[in-house]
């Protein structure tokens with residue numbers, strides 16, 4: 001059920017999202033909110049000193065050393081920081097989401113992707129719904145730009161309009177590899193759009209849109225936090241990489257609106273991300289199986 005009254009976005013922004021599958025809200029958040037998040041990142045980074053391998057809090061870069069920590073992802077930052085949790089539940093985040101997918105919104109996950117200066121790992125082309133198929137496609141990710149985002153920082157890149165197409169093949173040799181070949185999909189590199197903006201800007205991308213990001217070649221870090229959400233009547237389909245624990249846990253993920261036990265089924269194309277590779281399930285590791293010619297350079 002879509003909102004009947006808009007809270008935050010203009011009719012033009014909603015129609016742009018529906019047509020292209022993405023939006024950028026420039027300078028959407030106050031800089032003191034962003035500074036508070038940066039302070040939280042600095043606090044969390046200290047916890048990675050001495051770590052020798054990734055755990056359920058941090059995904060470490062291949063070049064990480066216990067005395068020179070390099071985190072590529074802070075996992076579930078809303079569970080590690082009250083500042084992040086407060087932002088997640090705020091109207092600054094939820095009002096535009098309600099304008100796009102309706103009043104009943106469930107959290108799927110949160111993550112904070114860090115790309116270190118002159119290094120930060122790329123994330124290869126993929127569609128989020130390839131990892132977690134849902135019964136309908138009111139599924140999106142809100143991206144909070146924590147550092148000014150320019151081309152050399154490895155911004156998120158999207159192929160506009162691909163949210164209306166199929167879920168492409170993300171398998172290599174019959175095993176889910178978490179990435180796809182844009183050339184096999186007939187997409188032209190010149191059509192990809194970079195989602196850039198000053199710190200405090202917010203991007204929103206549809207769960208089906210083809211997207212990825214290159215290495216950070218700049219001399220400063222690039223931090224981008226994602227809050228991924230679904231309409232509450234979108235239910236995960238068996239084989240998804242999202243584990244469905246039980247209804248109580250599922251309902252605890254509701255960010256606003258009502259509990260729903262009637263899934264809404266849409267006539268959408270999906271693929272099941274199975275079988276899974278026989279290793280750690282981080283996107284960075286899974287994508288290592290991809291063909292070199294399909295990688296973002």
Ligand SMILES: O=C(O)CCC(=O)C(=O)O
Pocket residue numbers: 113123154155156211212213224283
């Ligand atoms: O951090 C990025 O640039 C890409 C994020 C992304 O697509 C993901 O984490 O699935």
